[in-house]
Amino acid sequence: MLNRMMDRRHFIGILPLVTLAVSAFKLKFIEHDFPISANEYNWMTFYQRAGKKWGENWNDCLAEFAKTKIPGLEPSIRDVAQIKELAPYLEKHKIQIPSIYVGKSFHEKEEAKKSISDIMDIAEEARQLGCNIVVTNPNPIQWGGGPLKNDDQLFCQSSHLDKLGKELNKMGMKLAYHTHDVELKAGAREFHHVLQNTDPDNLHFCMDVHWMYRGSENSQWAVFDTLKMYSNRIVSFHLRQSKDGIWTETFEPQGDIDYIRFAEEVKKLGIKAHLVIEQCLEENTSVKFGAVKAHQINYNEVKKLFKS
Numbered sequence: 001m002l003n004r005m006m007d008r009r010h011f012i013g014i015l016p017l018v019t020l021a022v023s024a025f026k027l028k029f030i031e032h033d034f035p036i037s038a039n040e041y042n043w044m045t046f047y048q049r050a051g052k053k054w055g056e057n058w059n060d061c062l063a064e065f066a067k068t069k070i071p072g073l074e075p076s077i078r079d080v081a082q083i084k085e086l087a088p089y090l091e092k093h094k095i096q097i098p099s100i101y102v103g104k105s106f107h108e109k110e111e112a113k114k115s116i117s118d119i120m121d122i123a124e125e126a127r128q129l130g131c132n133i134v135v136t137n138p139n140p141i142q143w144g145g146g147p148l149k150n151d152d153q154l155f156c157q158s159s160h161l162d163k164l165g166k167e168l169n170k171m172g173m174k175l176a177y178h179t180h181d182v183e184l185k186a187g188a189r190e191f192h193h194v195l196q197n198t199d200p201d202n203l204h205f206c207m208d209v210h211w212m213y214r215g216s217e218n219s220q221w222a223v224f225d226t227l228k229m230y231s232n233r234i235v236s237f238h239l240r241q242s243k244d245g246i247w248t249e250t251f252e253p254q255g256d257i258d259y260i261r262f263a264e265e266v267k268k269l270g271i272k273a274h275l276v277i278e279q280c281l282e283e284n285t286s287v288k289f290g291a292v293k294a295h296q297i298n299y300n301e302v303k304k305l306f307k308s
Contacts, residue, residue, distance in 0.1 A: 034098050034132075034274035036302055037072030038065070038295055039238065041101075045281040046291035058089040066093040068295040074135070074276050076101045079118070083125045090129060098274055099133035099236060100126050101178070106138045107153035112160035119164060123173055133236055133274060134168060135206045136161075137178040138194075148186055157190075158197040165202030176206035176236050181215030188216075195230060205230050208238035208278070210247075213257055218245065220257060227265055236274040237266075239302060249288055251279045251298040253305055263305045275306055 040054070043065065047054040054061055065073060073090070077083050077100045090097060102122060104115035123134050138157055141147050149157065165175035177198075183191040195205065207230070209223060216222030227234075241248050241255040253259045266273070277298045289297070 035071035035096055036299060036307075037074045037096075037098055037274065037276045038068070038070045038298070039074045039101065039276050039278040039280075040076050042278055042280050042295070043291060046294070049281055049287070050290070058086060059092070062089045062093045062095060064292055065295075066095060067292045068299060070277070070295060070299045072096040072098050074099045074101055076103070077122050077126070078102075080121050080125050083122060083129070087125075087129060097126065097129055097131050099135055099176075099276065100131055101135045101137075103137050103139055106157040106160045107141070107149050109156055109160075112156060116160060116164045116167070120167060123168055123171060127171060127173060131173070133174045133176050133204075133206075135176045135178050135236060136164075137180065140182045148182070149190060154190060154193045155197070158194045161194060162198040162202045165198070165204075169202060174204050174235055175202065176204045178206040178208055178238070179215070180208070180211045184212070184215035195233065200233050203233075204235040205233040206236035206238065206276075207234050207273075208240075209257060209259075209262065210238075210240035210242060210278075213242075218256065223257060223262070224265060227262070227269070231269040231271055234271050234273050236276060238276050238278040240278045240280060246284045247280055247282045249279070249281065249285055250294050251277060251301045253301065259305060266306070275302055277302055 043061070044054045047061075062073075073095050075083075075086060075097060083100070100122070102119055104119060106112040106115055119134060119136065123131070126134070138161070141149060141153075161175070161177065168175045177194055179191055183194075194203070207226065212223050212226050213219065239251060239259075241252050241257060241259065243252075243255045245256065248255060253263075277295070279294070279298050
């Protein structure tokens with residue numbers, strides 16, 4: 001059974017740790033012309049539903065991913081060994097990684113320093129593969145509930161994110177802040193503190209549209225207000241749809257979120273962002289398609305909506 005509040009880190013733990021040599025290839029990247037990607041988390045949920053383990057055999061997994069014709073993958077990266085392990089298979093199956101997702105902790109000083117060091121090492125490897133954006137979602141104090149960060153912890157987090165973003169800038173990469181729902185609790189104090197107390201040149205915004213919707217108690221107004229408020233910082237969108245509060249198996253323009261209006265607003269605001277399909281499964285999602293077919297549908301819908 002899939003839990004509505006799946007922790008990516010629990011899934012990442014199933015990935016093999018065999019280290020392979022990094023291949024020498026580097027995929028080209030054109031500023032503001034990102035290839036559409038799919039987040040790795042989607043595939044984890046599809047594989048779990050099918051009783052399989054994503055990452056158990058990278059050649060087979062990425063061969064299946066390649067059948068969708070989606071140009072890019074946004075992998076969830078745990079450490080340098082993992083990005084080295086992925087590299088030859090990305091090259092073999094001609095899959096780009098315009099962005100990577102890395103979850104780390106930043107709200108305690110010593111741990112934040114280690115997180116910066118770890119992400120910089122990962123970013124250096126990913127940059128060689130054409131990666132331009134590092135997406136990070138600062139870990140909460142406790143996944144699935146627990147205390148919220150206090151003011152000192154929030155300041156520690158924002159200051160270290162700013163520092164990390166500044167260092168990534170020197171490498172020609174962008175750091176993008178991502179949230180789930182916990183950051184929107186208590187008047188969204190964590191979400192706003194991070195974006196109000198960091199330099200926009202150092203910390204950009206990866207807007208996960210559906211977590212913004214769900215985290216604000218299913219409010220489309222919150223989605224569109226956030227879009228307007230932080231449009232100048234958005235470099236990436238995570239795109240997911242639901243109906244009656246449940247994630248749908250495939251991305252559809254109309255559902256709980258009016259993505260037709262959303263796409264129009266994005267164009268009006270002149271936002272040129274990386275589009276990342278994150279149509280995941282949860283406990284009550286209906287079953288109809290396999291991972292490949294579902295992602296082929298997702299890719300076609302996102303292209304029609306945002307690239308027309």
